[in-house]
Amino acid sequence: MQDPAAREAAIRYGKDRTLLCASCHGVDGNANRPDYPNLAGQNPTYLVQQVAKFADGRRVNFVMQALTKDFTVEDKVNLAIYYSLQTVKPIAYDEREASRGADLYARSCFRCHGASGKGEEGYARIAGQQIAYVEDTLKRYRANTRSSTDPRDIRRSDTSMEQVAALLSDADITSLAHYLAQLR
Numbered sequence: 001m002q003d004p005a006a007r008e009a010a011i012r013y014g015k016d017r018t019l020l021c022a023s024c025h026g027v028d029g030n031a032n033r034p035d036y037p038n039l040a041g042q043n044p045t046y047l048v049q050q051v052a053k054f055a056d057g058r059r060v061n062f063v064m065q066a067l068t069k070d071f072t073v074e075d076k077v078n079l080a081i082y083y084s085l086q087t088v089k090p091i092a093y094d095e096r097e098a099s100r101g102a103d104l105y106a107r108s109c110f111r112c113h114g115a116s117g118k119g120e121e122g123y124a125r126i127a128g129q130q131i132a133y134v135e136d137t138l139k140r141y142r143a144n145t146r147s148s149t150d151p152r153d154i155r156r157s158d159t160s161m162e163q164v165a166a167l168l169s170d171a172d173i174t175s176l177a178h179y180l181a182q183l184r
């Protein structure tokens with residue numbers, strides 16, 4: 001990031017690679033569907049980590065695993081730099097749910113994801129994230145802490161997030177998702 005010429009080249013190269021990604025994550029990293037994640041404005045370290053998790057199977061999603069298995073380290077870094085520099089676009093949310101989510105956020109999420117949900121390093125940016133994606137993701141972390149053996153449960157594992165999600169009800173999850181949607 002220090003050398004301007006190298007940085008420009010990384011952004012250009014990263015943008016070329018996004019041709020494979022735009023149909024779901026949007027050209028500028030704002031997802032085309034509420035159940036797909038935005039990549040815009042995401043922390044580059046987090047992006048690289050997640051692509052690595054798909055590539056080696058620690059995170060499960062058929063399309064993402066197929067797409068990333070042959071990525072070089074350079075591919076991952078360039079894509080991460082490109083997306084981290086894009087701007088998150090506002091999405092519609094429910095104000096009543098969001099105001100209920102504010103208290104929960106202050107109590108349980110603030111200490112890792114920061115006051116405005118921008119996170120840092122391995123802590124994901126969750127500000128402005130797609131509502132259905134956030135709901136599904138929190139339920140998947142939570143499922144990892146319960147004994148369901150339903151093979152349709154595609155779980156997502158992370159020790160910090162499992163501890164937090166285990167304590168959330170479905171109603172809490174909905175309120176939090178609407179609260180995150182309006183964070184900038």
Ligand code: HEC
Nearest residue numbers: 018020021023024036037047050051060061063064067079
């Ligand atoms: C067919 C749709 C589709 C395409 C094409 C696609 N993705 Fe994804 N991507 C998804 C879905 C769905 C998820 C969420 C998976 C999950 O729930 O774990 C995801 C998750 C991700 C994540 C994790 C985001 C987060 O917030 O944790 C990253 C990073 C990512 N994709 C990068 C890419 C890149 C880079 C490309 C292009 C090379 C790409 N994706 C192409 C559908 C797609």
Ligand code: HEC
Nearest residue numbers: 037108109112122123124126134137157158160161164176
């Ligand atoms: C102890 C630290 C910690 C706390 C507290 C915490 N998180 Fe997280 N969160 C993380 C980490 C680390 C990740 C990345 C995990 C991974 O790799 O799957 C994450 C990931 C997430 C994701 C997935 C982001 C994405 O793009 O896929 C969401 C959504 C999320 N957190 C929401 C919350 C909410 C809502 C709360 C409060 C109820 C919360 N987190 C509290 C550390 C924390």
